[in-house]
Amino acid sequence: MSRFLSREAAVLDPYTPGEQPQDQQYVKLNTNESPFPPSPKVIEALSRAEAEKLNLYSDPTCKQLNAALAQRYGLRPEQVLTGNGSDELLAFTVRAFCGEGKGIAYADITYGFYKVWARLYGLASRVVPLREDFSLCVEDYFGGGETVLIANPNAPTGMAVSPTEIRRLLKENPNRVVVVDEAYVDFGAESCVPLIPEYQNLLVIGTFSKSRNLAGARIGFAMGPEELIADVNRVKYSFNPYNVNRLSLTAGAAAMADETYFLSCTAEIQKTRAFTVRELEALGFTVLPSRANFVFAKSDRIPGGDLYRRLKADGILVRHFDAPRIEDYCRITVGSREQMETLVTGVKKILEV
Numbered sequence: 001m002s003r004f005l006s007r008e009a010a011v012l013d014p015y016t017p018g019e020q021p022q023d024q025q026y027v028k029l030n031t032n033e034s035p036f037p038p039s040p041k042v043i044e045a046l047s048r049a050e051a052e053k054l055n056l057y058s059d060p061t062c063k064q065l066n067a068a069l070a071q072r073y074g075l076r077p078e079q080v081l082t083g084n085g086s087d088e089l090l091a092f093t094v095r096a097f098c099g100e101g102k103g104i105a106y107a108d109i110t111y112g113f114y115k116v117w118a119r120l121y122g123l124a125s126r127v128v129p130l131r132e133d134f135s136l137c138v139e140d141y142f143g144g145g146e147t148v149l150i151a152n153p154n155a156p157t158g159m160a161v162s163p164t165e166i167r168r169l170l171k172e173n174p175n176r177v178v179v180v181d182e183a184y185v186d187f188g189a190e191s192c193v194p195l196i197p198e199y200q201n202l203l204v205i206g207t208f209s210k211s212r213n214l215a216g217a218r219i220g221f222a223m224g225p226e227e228l229i230a231d232v233n234r235v236k237y238s239f240n241p242y243n244v245n246r247l248s249l250t251a252g253a254a255a256m257a258d259e260t261y262f263l264s265c266t267a268e269i270q271k272t273r274a275f276t277v278r279e280l281e282a283l284g285f286t287v288l289p290s291r292a293n294f295v296f297a298k299s300d301r302i303p304g305g306d307l308y309r310r311l312k313a314d315g316i317l318v319r320h321f322d323a324p325r326i327e328d329y330c331r332i333t334v335g336s337r338e339q340m341e342t343l344v345t346g347v348k349k350i351l352e353v
Helices: 040-045 063-073 085-097 113-120 163-172 193-198 226-236 246-256 259-282 304-313 337-351
Strands: 080-083 104-107 125-128 147-151 178-181 202-207 220-223 294-298 329-333
Touching (some): 040 246, 063 080, 063 220, 063 246, 080 226, 085 178, 085 202, 085 220, 104 113, 113 125, 147 163, 163 193, 193 202, 202 226
Parallel strands (some): 104 125, 178 202
Antiparallel strands (some): 202 220, 294 329
16 A cells, blocks of 8 residues: 555455456356357447447447337336446445435345445445345344345345345335345346336346346446436436446447347356256255356365365366355356366365265
């Protein structure tokens, strides 16, 4: 740290991204990227003609992509906001609905950025423990006035809460915003988007990084009542109006136009996830019931940190979180069938099965 760093910045505990090593080729199952390339329609749309327009600013309203998203989800364009990845929109959302006298509530085991934003913005936090089986119980959030952030399905557990349960939370206190982070919803969970017309305090966040195979394009989107979207837009236009680049806007619209490809990719990942769970359970692993494009698993025969390190030494990357309650687990991205077969072979080698 330099001597110029502010006191506020010095106390931050930044988010640690998954490894992106450049030293060798790995079977990369640590950052929940899709094993599939973007839709062929995306490749076609990113033409030379589009690249030649990069001397011009992108559309700050993201009109074309917002319209495509609205049509897909049965909303009005005014109920959609596009951002530079879902992380940016979540950060805008926290800034919009939290502040002095309005804190934030989130689970003890969930997406690590939530606590980072709480610290960055100097917010009071209520950390709500998951139950013993890692399930999230909405009753545990009752009685508070904080803005609630729920990753659904949760990360890193992969477990999901039904819209019926989210509805109970929305009704319990209509004077606070409930933010449902649906980064992984397309792999077998139920979306809360159909609840938007009923509740003025619901905001749903999505991403193109996982099920739309566009992690490198950095496209996220928020959906909710028009008034909430306007609030988040107020923060956006106070920070970076041109927040999504021209090529990403084009890629996103093309991806939304290829529903068939989207469905085939998500179905294949669910099929491969089921294969991976069967194989790991046959090796004695405990695997939580995932509705995401990853599984969260532990073995009584080897600590999670040791498994992570030994797999890495063999050229296979998974994610290990050295944190209370989950230090024996590894989060394993569901890649291609070939990648998962390589993982299983590597685990068998380590366990000497």
